[in-house]
Amino acid sequence: MRGFILNIRDAKGEDKIATLITSDKIKKYYRFFGARHAILKVGNLVEFRVEGEDGSYMPRLRELRLIEFPWILNNDKISIWQDLMQLFFTHLKDREDIATFYYDLILKSSEKWEKQNTKRVIVDSYIELLIEEKRVRDLNECYICQKPLNKLVSLMRGYRPAHIECINSPQIDKLKLENYFKIKKSLYLNDDEIDILYQTIMRGF
Ligand SMILES: [Zn+2]
Known part of the structure; x- marks a missing residue:
C-alpha cells in the first residue's frame, strides 16, 4: 500500500501511532519502535505492508519504504508541506472511508511542490477541495x-465572505475571486492576494 503520513503521536515507550491517508482511507497504524525510524515523519509518502488488519488490536505498519520527493532537502518546502498535512489531518481525522479525491489532491500537490510557488499550490488545491465538498460560497x-x-x-475561514468592517482582515477584489473559483486556478491573482488566501486557508479547511 501507499500513503501519506498525516500525523504521528507517541504510544508506549518508543512506539508510535501514525495516521495515514491512502487512496480511499484514513487510518491509524501502530509502529513498534517508531521513534527510531527516520521515515516515520509527517508529510512523507511511504509504501508499507499492514499486519493484523483483522485483529482486535490496531493494525501495524511493516516494511516501511520512503518514496522520496525531489524537494526532500529544502527545509522551507518541507515545513509548509507539513503544515498542509496537518490541515488535511484536522479536516479528515474523524472519517475512515474517503473519496480518492483527497489522496489524489495531495499527490498532485506533491508533484507541483518542487517547481511551483508552494503558496500557489495550496491556494489552487484548496479551491478544488471547496468545490468537491460543495462549500463554495x-x-x-x-x-x-x-x-x-x-x-x-x-474572507473568513472556509472562504466565507464578509465586510472588512465585520471581520477586520485584508480585502480582495470580488471579480478576481469569482474568476479564481470558476477556473480553479490562481493564475490571475497577484502575490499579495495569494498571501491573503494562503493565510485564510492556514486558519483551517
Ligand atoms: Zn458585514
Missing part, C-alpha cells in the same frame, strides 16, 4: 451581517 452577501458586499471582500 456566494460572494454577494456578508457571512456576519448578511448585508450585501461591494467590489472588495474580506
Whole structure:
C-alpha cells in the first residue's frame, strides 16, 4: 500500500501511532519502535505492508519504504508541506472511508511542490477541495451581517465572505475571486492576494 503520513503521536515507550491517508482511507497504524525510524515523519509518502488488519488490536505498519520527493532537502518546502498535512489531518481525522479525491489532491500537490510557488499550490488545491465538498460560497452577501458586499471582500475561514468592517482582515477584489473559483486556478491573482488566501486557508479547511 501507499500513503501519506498525516500525523504521528507517541504510544508506549518508543512506539508510535501514525495516521495515514491512502487512496480511499484514513487510518491509524501502530509502529513498534517508531521513534527510531527516520521515515516515520509527517508529510512523507511511504509504501508499507499492514499486519493484523483483522485483529482486535490496531493494525501495524511493516516494511516501511520512503518514496522520496525531489524537494526532500529544502527545509522551507518541507515545513509548509507539513503544515498542509496537518490541515488535511484536522479536516479528515474523524472519517475512515474517503473519496480518492483527497489522496489524489495531495499527490498532485506533491508533484507541483518542487517547481511551483508552494503558496500557489495550496491556494489552487484548496479551491478544488471547496468545490468537491460543495462549500463554495456566494460572494454577494456578508457571512456576519448578511448585508450585501461591494467590489472588495474580506474572507473568513472556509472562504466565507464578509465586510472588512465585520471581520477586520485584508480585502480582495470580488471579480478576481469569482474568476479564481470558476477556473480553479490562481493564475490571475497577484502575490499579495495569494498571501491573503494562503493565510485564510492556514486558519483551517
Ligand atoms: Zn458585514
